Amino acid sequence: MGILSRASYVIRSKVNALLNRAEDPTESLDYSYEQMRDELQDVKQGIADLTTQKKRLEIQKRKLEENVEKHNRQAREAVQQDRDDLARKALEKKKSKMSQIEELEGQIADLNDTQDQLVEKKNKLQNRIEEFRTKKETMKARYEAAEASSRVSEAMTGVGDEMEDVSRSIERAEERTEEMEARAEAMDELEDSGAFEDALSDKDSIDRELEGLSTNSEVDAELETLKGELGKGEPANGDGGATNEEIDAELEDIESEMNADDLEADLDGDAEANLDEELDVELEESESEADEKRN
Structure with a gap:
């Protein structure tokens, strides 16, 4: 042929x-x-x-x-x-x-x-x-x-031409979705690891670790200061320190004593002025001590 x-x-x-x-x-x-x-x-x-x-x-x-x-x-x-x-x-x-x-x-x-x-x-x-x-x-x-x-x-x-196209579209959509999910997870992981900061900064890993230690030290110091202001810090003698309840009880006792002194001052009119001055001084000292204990 x-x-x-x-x-x-x-x-x-x-x-x-x-x-x-x-x-x-x-x-x-x-x-x-x-x-x-x-x-x-x-x-x-x-x-x-x-x-x-x-x-x-x-x-x-x-x-x-x-x-x-x-x-x-x-x-x-x-x-x-x-x-x-x-x-x-x-x-x-x-x-x-x-x-x-x-x-x-x-x-x-x-x-x-x-x-x-x-x-x-x-x-x-x-x-x-x-x-x-x-x-x-x-x-x-x-x-x-x-x-x-x-x-x-x-x-x-699902073996027809049209159904085959539909099945292929679903597969492509699933592949695309999985790809986007993996990309989102990768972005989150890079962000947590500081990779984005690495790209935007000229500092190396040692500088960042030192800055992290300095930041931690400053945070610890500020935390101790805050504890001291709130009375949460540990006293030097090893005691637990006076709590707010104890301070309030002591103030109530002082006020009770002051009320008793006031009654005595009413009975003794001649010593009233001197007693008031002494009570004021004592009250101020007590409040100062209480404030110091709270701090």
């Missing part, structure tokens, strides 16, 4: 495969049905034309028959008038018309036979078309049912 022959064979094979994939059986059946209807219409048209031709011959035959009667009358009149010559001419024309009539009758008979054959063929073709139409509708219904069943099966199993 030569190159051109192989190329021609391959091209024909490709074209045939494309046509097979593009062919719709329902459309092919409808097209075949229309072709058969066109053939039936041609047969009907042929019968009509044949009938028309036969009618023309019959009309011509009737005219010839009328001429035969006419020539026959002419011959009789000529004989009655002793015109044998005219009678002879009339009879000759009559004979000619009779010959034409015989010829026309033969043609009409042939046309009748042809017409009968065409009518018979037309009836057979019409019956065939009706049978084909019934079969065509049945085949179309079966094909459409099979096609619908195939689409449903492909949708259920």
Whole structure:
């Protein structure tokens, strides 16, 4: 097989495969049905034309028959008038018309036979078309049912072209989502590790550790100061230190003593001024001591 022959064979094979994939059986059946209807219409048209031709011959035959009667009358009149010559001419024309009539009758008979054959063929073709139409509708219904069943099966199993695209879209979405989640986790991890600060700062790891230690020391010192202000710090003698409750109780005792002293001062009017001064001084000292203990 030569190159051109192989190329021609391959091209024909490709074209045939494309046509097979593009062919719709329902459309092919409808097209075949229309072709058969066109053939039936041609047969009907042929019968009509044949009938028309036969009618023309019959009309011509009737005219010839009328001429035969006419020539026959002419011959009789000529004989009655002793015109044998005219009678002879009339009879000759009559004979000619009779010959034409015989010829026309033969043609009409042939046309009748042809017409009968065409009518018979037309009836057979019409019956065939009706049978084909019934079969065509049945085949179309079966094909459409099979096609619908195939689409449903492909949708259920996910092997169809469209479902394959949908499945692939879901896979791509899942892959993209996982990629974005991994990227978000990586960003959080880099941020916690200080990698972003590394990129924005010219300090090395030692500088950052020293700064961290200095910051921790400052925080510890500030915490101790805060504890000392709130009375949470540890005293130097190892005791737990005076609590706020103890300080408040001591202040209440001082106030009770001051109230008792006030009563005595009321009884002793002469020593009132001196006692007030002493109490004020003592109260101020007590409050100072309490504040110092709280601090």
